Amino acid sequence: DGGITQSPKYLFRKEGQNVTLSCEQNLNHDAMYWYRQDPGQGLRLIYYSQIVNDFQKGDIAEGYSVSREKKESFPLTVTSAQKNPTAFYLCASTWSIYSNQPQHFGDGTRLSIL
Amino acid sequence: EDQVTQSPEALRLQEGESSSLNCSYTVSGLRGLFWYRQDPGKGPEFLFTLYSAGEEKEKERLKATLTKKESFLHITAPKPEDSATYLCAVQARENSGGSNYKLTFGKGTLLTVNP
Numbered sequence: 001d002g003g004i005t006q007s008p009k010y011l012f013r014k015e016g017q018n019v020t021l022s023c024e025q026n027l028n029h030d031a032m033y034w035y036r037q038d039p040g041q042g043l044r045l046i047y048y049s050q051i052v053n054d055f056q057k058g059d060i061a062e063g064y065s066v067s068r069e070k071k072e073s074f075p076l077t078v079t080s081a082q083k084n085p086t087a088f089y090l091c092a093s094t095w096s097i098y099s100n101q102p103q104h105f106g107d108g109t110r111l112s113i114l
Numbered sequence: 115e116d117q118v119t120q121s122p123e124a125l126r127l128q129e130g131e132s133s134s135l136n137c138s139y140t141v142s143g144l145r146g147l148f149w150y151r152q153d154p155g156k157g158p159e160f161l162f163t164l165y166s167a168g169e170e171k172e173k174e175r176l177k178a179t180l181t182k183k184e185s186f187l188h189i190t191a192p193k194p195e196d197s198a199t200y201l202c203a204v205q206a207r208e209n210s211g212g213s214n215y216k217l218t219f220g221k222g223t224l225l226t227v228n229p
Contacts, residue, residue, distance in 0.1 A: 006157075042118065042219035043158075043201075058216070090157050098215060100146040100165070100205055105157035 002027045004106035006091050011111045013078065013085060021076045021109045023091035029104075031097040032074040036060060037088040037108075046089075049074055050097045078111060086112050116141045116206050120220035127192055127227050135187040135200055135223045143207030145215060147185050149178050150201040152222070158201055161187075192227045199224045 004025045013019045025032065031050050035043040045058030049068040063082025068074055074093075078085045088110050092103040117140045127133055139147065146165050150158035162171040164180040171178045175196065177188040187200055203217040 004157075040221060042221050043203075043217075044219075045216055048216070092157075100163075100215070102146075102148050102160045102163050103217065104160060105150075107157045108155070110155075 004091055004093055004104060006089075006106035006109050008109060009107070011109055012114045013111060014114050016080045018077055018079050019111065021078070021089055021091075021111070023074045023076065023106060024072055025074075025091075025093045025106075026072065027093055027104065028071075029093035029095055030071070031094050031099070031103075032068070033092040033094075033103060034058075034064070034066065034074070034076045035090045035092065037090055043090065046076065048097060116204060116218040118202055118204055118218050118220035120200075120202050120223050122223060123221070124224040125226070127189075127225070129193055129227055129229050130191045132188070132190045132192070134189070135225070137185040137187070137202030137220055138183060139185070139202075139204045139218075141204050141206040141218075145205040145207045147180055148203045148205070148217065149185070149187055150203070152199045152201055161200075189225070192225075194227045194229050197225055197227045 007022045033048045034046040037043050044060050046064050047066045049055035055066050065077045088108050090108045091106045094103045119138045121136045149161040152158045162178040167182045169180050175190050179186045199222040201222045203219045
């Protein structure tokens with residue numbers, strides 16, 4: 001089945017530590033996205049990418065970094081500069097960032113602070 | 115700035131009691147309005163896309179409608195398995211703020227259907 005796989009499902013970060021969240025898709029989509037979801041708030045865009053080796057900051061990129069070395073993969077690193085990283089992180093993809101087709105989501109990674 | 119407001123924040127229904135969820139939006143020009151369902155601890159699951167006022171889409175007990183200012187998600191004779199958070203998102207026609215055709219999400223409506 002085609003879809004988006006996020007791992008791990010749960011992740012814990014220690015003070016001063018960088019952690020990386022994985023996102024892989026086999027939908028052959030060009031566009032990939034990372035969102036952050038906090039209780040009582042709408043999804044907020046962190047980063048997005050249209051092609052390999054190119055990505056753009058979203059609304060809340062500070063304290064995060066991404067890479068896009070393969071079309072299928074778009075990992076997100078939560079750096080120690082992100083002072084409030086506890087949240088539910090969602091990866092999404094669609095055909096193109098210029099498309100009005102729906103984005104499809106993975107099942108998320110919940111990040112907590114130790 | 116694009117804005118999406120969903121109401122109510124939470125809705126509790128008895129099984130079989132039909133109702134509607136509202137998504138009011140303000141965008142410079144609508145390219146698409148998307149409805150998603152999200153179960154606890156899961157990612158949003160795509161339900162419908164609406165592109166122009168007057169458009170309607172149906173799937174099982176759900177029907178989505180669109181006007182120039184709002185969208186409704188009508189739930190007919192709901193069952194307990196329809197319990198979830200329903201999210202609405204809009205995509206603007208004009209490229210604004212340097213974020214190409216990004217989605218703006220509402221905060222969601224938490225629907226609980228009791229047996």
